[in-house]
Structures are given as structure tokens and as C-alpha cells.
Amino acid sequence: MTNTSQVVTCKGAVCWKVGEAVKIEEIQIDPPKANEVRLKMLYSSICHTDISTIQGSAGFKFYPLALGHGGVGVVETVGDEVKNLKEGDMVIPTYIGECQECENCISGKSNLCLTYPMRLCGLMLDNTSRMSCRGQRLYHPFSCATWSEYTVIDVNYLVKVDPSMNPTHASFISCGFSTGYGAAWKEAKVESGSSVAVFGLGAVGLGAISGAKMLGATKIIGIDTNEMKREKGEAFGMTHFINPSNSDKSPSELVKELSDGMGVDYSFECSGVGPLLTESVEATKVNFERINFWWVKNHIRPTHHS
Ligand SMILES: [Zn+2]
Ligand SMILES: [Zn+2]
Secondary structure, three states: OOOOOOOOOEEEEEEOOOOOOOOOEEEEEEOOOOOEEEEEEEEOOOOHHHHHHHOOOOOOOOOOEEOOOOEEEEEEEEEEOOOOOOOOOOOOOOOOOOOOOOOOHHHHOOOOOOOOOOOOOOOOOOOOOEEEEOOOEEOOOOOOOOEEEEEEEEEHEEEOOOOOOHHHHHHHHOHHHHHHHHHHHHHHOOOOOOOOEEOOOHHHHHHHHHHHHHOOOOEEEEEEEOOHHHHHHHOOOOOOOEEEHHOOOOHHHHHOOOOOOOOOOOOEEEOOHHHHHHHHOOOEOOOOHHHHHHHHHOOOOOOOOO
């Protein structure tokens, strides 16, 4: 049974202004339009982009903002023209759609769909929003907001998941985990027998470890200053753990010590800590790409015109 006329009032996290503390507010969620569904959120995850959004460094300029872009929910109401989803289906939001027909979708080289692109204007595809608070329209990061009890999303930005999947785990797939997993699988295309270093063992890093393991990497070195990540990394397939705060040596030197002084075949920087980008490249074996990076770093200087 569908009920497309009711507005739902529920709790949601709202950022009213850049840099201001997030407030839990009573918000209104409109019914879905024709190609949308309204979800009852089960779990939401936190991504660093959410923090950057609150701090104003993520590039969003629209406030008040309903936050969150990762999570898992159950379809509560379906729009009139929705065919492949029904009430009760468990789904995860994705902020890039996939039409399977546009130039990018069929290229095999990119998933940046041109028909259902990443939304950065804080609104739905028809440039309106389904969320409001105290009579004010709420914007949302990407294609929807997930830090609320209910949300509305276009069906082209949803993936149906097996309901037997643990929803607390499914929540990480919409952004963090799949970012790392896809980096190892679709971007780096890690080969069987490879050695891999992963800097930062949050959801992105654990995804990279998992992807590398799936592809047959035999040495997977995880690097994190949080000792509790040792056990987590091992559960996902990490073979060696480095806690750089236990040593005076740089993380890249420590990785080299674990790889016959040579460095690893592949390195993934998953922490977002600036200086670690250089460390992650320094941790790799010397090869053509590495030399390119070294050359760019040492020869390209900003040009000043007077
Ligand atoms: Zn994210
Ligand atoms: Zn497409």
C-alpha cells in the first residue's frame, strides 16, 4: 500500500551555518515524487566529508543543511512511477547514479554517470528539496541526507541490498568502504601476489585491505596510530600492522623494512592527512610512476608574475 500524501515529522541532524554545532531538530519529510522513494533510515555512517561540510571546506555553500550521505534504510513509501522497488526493500543511497547507457557508464573507465551525476547543489534532480525545518527548506549533501529518521531519494541513486546482510555493515558501503574497495579493485587493479600498504584504517582503509585481499595480494601492510585498528585490520585481511607512533622512523621507512627494503607494489592513502600522501608514495617500489611523482614534486614550482 502506498501513501504518497503524508508529510512525516521526525528527527534529523541540521547544520544551520558553517562552523556551527550540529543540532538535532524536528524536521519534515515530504512524500516522494514519481521516481523517488521515502526511506526509514536504519543506520547512518559518518564520513570525513560530513565533518568538512560542517566546517565549510567541502565546497557546499547551501544552508541550512541536513547532513549525512552514507547509510542504509528500508523503503517506506514509493512514488507513483517506481517499478523496481517496493515497500520494505532494504536499500543503500549512492551519491552517483548509474544509467548504464551514457558514454561514461559504458566506457568501463569511469562511473561518473552523465545522466545521474553527483549532485553538488544540495537539491533533488528537479532542483527542489523534500526536507524542511521550522518552515525553512533544507539542502542536503549529494543526492540525499541520511542523518535523519526518514529521507527521500531518487531511485536512480539507490542500490537494493540483500536483506540478510547485517545493516550495521551495509551502512558503510554507500561511501567509505566501497571507496577503498573500489580503489584496490577498479583503479589500481591490484594483481595476485602483490604487496600493498594502506595508510589509515577507517572504513576507506579497511575497504582497500579487503579489496586487495580479494584480488590475491599476499602482503597487506596496514598503518595507523590507533592500536585498536590492529585487530580490525587483521579481520579484513591485513597481514602486517605498523603503528608509527611506536617508532622514530617515518611510516614509509617502516613499510620498506617489511618489504625487503624495496617498498610495496601498491600504496593507498586513506587517512586524508596531507603529509601522508608523500609517505604513501615513498613507501612504493621505485618505478616509472614513482619517478614521475618525484620529478613533479621537485621540479614544478608555482609561477609568480610580477
Ligand atoms: Zn563519504
Ligand atoms: Zn550513465
